[in-house]
Amino acid sequence: MALHPLHGLVEQLAPQPIIFIGGKGGVGKTTTAAALASYYANQGKKTLIVSTDPAHSLGDVLNTKLNNAKTAISPYLDAIELNPDVIVDEHFAQVERTITSYANPDMMPKIREHLRLSKSAPGAQEAAMLESMCQHLVAAADAGYEHIIFDTAPTGHTLRLLVLPEMMGAWTDGLLAQQRRQAKLRSVATHLDSHNQKGNQTKNHQNDVANPFATKKSDRWEQAVSVLEKRKQLFRQAGLLLHDRTQTAIVLVMTADVLPLAETKRAIEQLEDSKLTPAAIVINQLISTTQSDEFWRRRAERQQQLMQDIEKNFSKYPLYPIYLQQTDVRGTDALSRLLSTVSQ
């Protein structure tokens, strides 16, 4: 199967509002994500690009300093760079607020210490980032964006993030089920209690004191449960969007090299296992074979050999070429032109 003309990529992805760009480190994810976002925005489509890369590459590519809040790059393009440290701090502050609302105040110093340590625990950043990404994902549709493009972190990390909602969903389900059982037991106990009190003045007086506390406590639990419910709902909604092929496209970027080929194969297997079939593969930094310089001609020939392996391995997927440019591609106009180039 021959390579598709690059312009086909923007046409293929036009109906899907959510686009994830994945791939090995340094292959051109940020460039591809920013090029797609710039292209759609230049077409007058309201577009949001979200980067989870702590190295600020997206801001560099768009020539603008970005942060966790939306920055308008052009009339139709907004960009966000999620800073993992800020996201984790906000996430744990929220967790602390939730716990404070139902925990025994005497326990709070210990709980705070535990939360402080949890911030640096493995997976904490991923979980906090995931929640933030899901929030943007779900909110973007309501905010009227026609496209939301995620410039994700390298492959393994990204894949863990994509399957996390289901795992977290199961975990919160377990907690909620336990919570409901306890609430039921509590209400039965309260019911029995009030039954026993009838006609007993002294006892009744004691329970007037005890019962309001029980009610208050169960209210607090309900608040905590409702936070978990909301989070679960968010993950479920995001999970549904991610798995809906009419809503979400996953594009893998690779270069015509041995290691990216092996990594892309693994990434596709894992994605397919999670029922997240990629929509397309971009082969970036291709060198045209019409080079006069021997070094570059040899590199181009080597890429062409690898292209045969790539086409064989990924025959199920549309493959789009992006050619190596003389310099880094920066700014929305240059990025947008990168995808409109008909041939090289």
Ligand SMILES: Nc1ncnc2c1ncn2[C@@H]1O[C@H](COP(=O)(O)OP(=O)(O)OP(=O)(O)O)[C@@H](O)[C@H]1O
């Ligand atoms: N087609 C291209 N032509 C010229 N330079 C390119 C091309 N694609 C990418 N680059 C350059 O290669 C470098 C890496 O690209 P980019 O930052 O897009 O990769 P990435 O996959 O996002 O990397 P990371 O995994 O570190 O986030 C950048 O300096 C970028 O400008």
Ligand SMILES: [Mg+2]
């Ligand atoms: Mg990047």
